[in-house]
Amino acid sequence: MxxxxxxxxxxxxxxxxxxxxxxxxxxxxxxxxxxxxxxxxxxxxxxxxxxxxxxxxxxxxxxxxxxxxxxxxxxxxxxxxxxxxxxxxxxxxxxxxxxxxxxxxxxxxxxxxxxxQPVYQFIGGRYHDEFPITHVLSIAEPEQMAEEAASMVKKGYRSFKIKVGTNVHKDVERIKAVRERVGDDIAIRVDVNQGWKNSATTLVALRSLRPFNIDWVEQPVVADDIDAMAYIKSKTDIPMMIDEGLRGPREMRQIIQKNAADKVNIKLMKCGGIYPAVKLAHQAELAGIECQIGSMVESSVASSAGFHVAFSKKIVTSVELTGPLKFSKDIGNLHYDIPYIRLTEKPGLGVDxxxxxxxxxxxxxxxxx
Missing domain, CATH: 3.30.390.10 (Enolase-like, N-terminal domain)
Incomplete structure (x- = not known):
């Protein structure tokens, strides 16, 4: 061919x-x-x-x-x-x-x-039957974010990613507002997108977050500062996830060597596609680091590609590929069974x-x- x-x-x-x-x-x-x-x-x-x-x-x-x-x-x-x-x-x-x-x-x-055959079949075979979908809350006023979270709980969502990364005290208010509104049984993850910049600011924030039962905090410091992630991880019992700081195998090796994260967020757009993503998952598995497959807010095409990687790997324990749910118009037909994603057995990506x-x-x- x-x-x-x-x-x-x-x-x-x-x-x-x-x-x-x-x-x-x-x-x-x-x-x-x-x-x-x-x-x-x-x-x-x-x-x-x-x-x-x-x-x-x-x-x-x-x-x-x-x-x-x-x-x-x-x-x-x-x-x-x-x-x-x-x-x-x-x-x-x-x-x-x-x-x-x-x-x-x-x-x-x-x-x-x-x-x-579906893509997952020849990159490891199907391991997972389904993944719960996490709703992502954009940065807004605390009450607005809490109201959105409450409305999503009514639709069946059981986990949220809260986008923060502005003023630490305002960010804590956002997280507190969501937790109080949704109750203690809903999973909450916090994504800072590098916004707290350094370890000192991050540690201040983490002390305030301890009462809110956070699943993990994602990329609080600037992407290239893997040493800061390692330092933060050594000072807190809240799990740490690296996202922007992980692009390819070189960063993964440094993360493993420095014990810089409990979890990593693998994105096809950062590493170069399905094939490199599978390699990163294998690296992480060797070190016992759990993986998430995330996205840059992509259409059904790239989102389905990420799902194929996720469904084929035991070490992938969460996904965040919700782009198609955010679009008023999409080029593909990737289907979500809210609050779950379940892939079909259609060949290739499975998307028309x-x-x-x-x-x-x-x-x-x-x-x-």
Whole structure:
């Protein structure tokens, strides 16, 4: 099998409501959709959602790296040779994991369709039957966040991720308000998105959070300060998760060596796709570090790719791939059984892409043959 064409679509996915985290407010989500055609007539879809605050990539840079650097390299290549494709991409350009993830995901979609099997079946087989879905609360006023959480509990949600990362005292008020509203039986995770910056500020916050029975605190300090994460972890009994601080195997090795986290958040956009994500999960398993598969708020395409990794790995104990639930219009049909996600046995990613909606949401596009 050979790749004959790579279509690129720069789209913007509309949100029901703005998504607010410590470093940015999103009114829509810019994404690059990749459609790979083969000489056997099999078509695969991939997606790259860049975050300049995490990997240094942008929507525009991802599109043009794909167009000018990666896509021309892969015309004529066999999409089933995943390791070789990654070697080719890595030898051609350093970094750019979001662009590489888009290609990787599309190739796995092709492989699954060729074999007539869902992706999870050939990256370990199905381990999990279902995952509970965690509702993510954007940064807002404490009472507003508490009210949203209460409404989601009525819909069946049993866990929340609370976005914080502003003033520590206001953040504590937000967490307290949600806990008091939802009660003690609901799981609460706190995601700081680097907003508390350093270990000193974080330790002040953690002392105030002890009464609220927090599942874990995610990335309180700047991404590159793994030493600070290790220090914080040694000073608290609240579990610590690393997100932005984990991109690839080098950071995972440092996290393990420095005992810097209880949990890690693996995202396909940070590491380069399904294949690198599986490698990171194996590294974490060797060290006994539990994994979450997260996302950059992605459409059904990349979200389903993340779910395939999660469902195939015992060491993955939680997921946060809720992009399709946040969009007022999506290009795919990934289905959620709220408050759970259960994958089908459809081949490839298991997602049908609506080309009419894809065209509607496209801002600019190109094709490489």
């Amino acid at each position: 050979k790749i004959t064409a790579i279509h690129l679509y720069a789209i913007r996915l509309p949100l029901h409501v703005p998504f607010v985290i410590s470093y940015h407010s999103y009114h829509d989500i810019p994404s690059v959709i990749v459609k790979i055609e083969t000489d056997e007539g099999i078509v695969g879809y991939g997606e790259g959602v860049a975050d300049e605050h995490v990997t240094g990539e942008t929507w525009e840079s991802t599109f043009y790296i794909l167009k000018n650097t990666i896509a021309p390299l892969l015309i004529g290549a066999n999409p089933m040779n995943i390791e070789k494709l990654h070697e080719m991409m890595n030898a051609t350009i350093y970094g750019a994991p979001t662009a590489k993830a888009a290609i990787d995901i599309a190739c796995f979609d092709i492989i699954g369709k060729k074999l007539g 892409v609506n080309e009419d909606i894809l065209d509607e949401l496209t801002v600019f596009q190109d094709v490489v043959r």
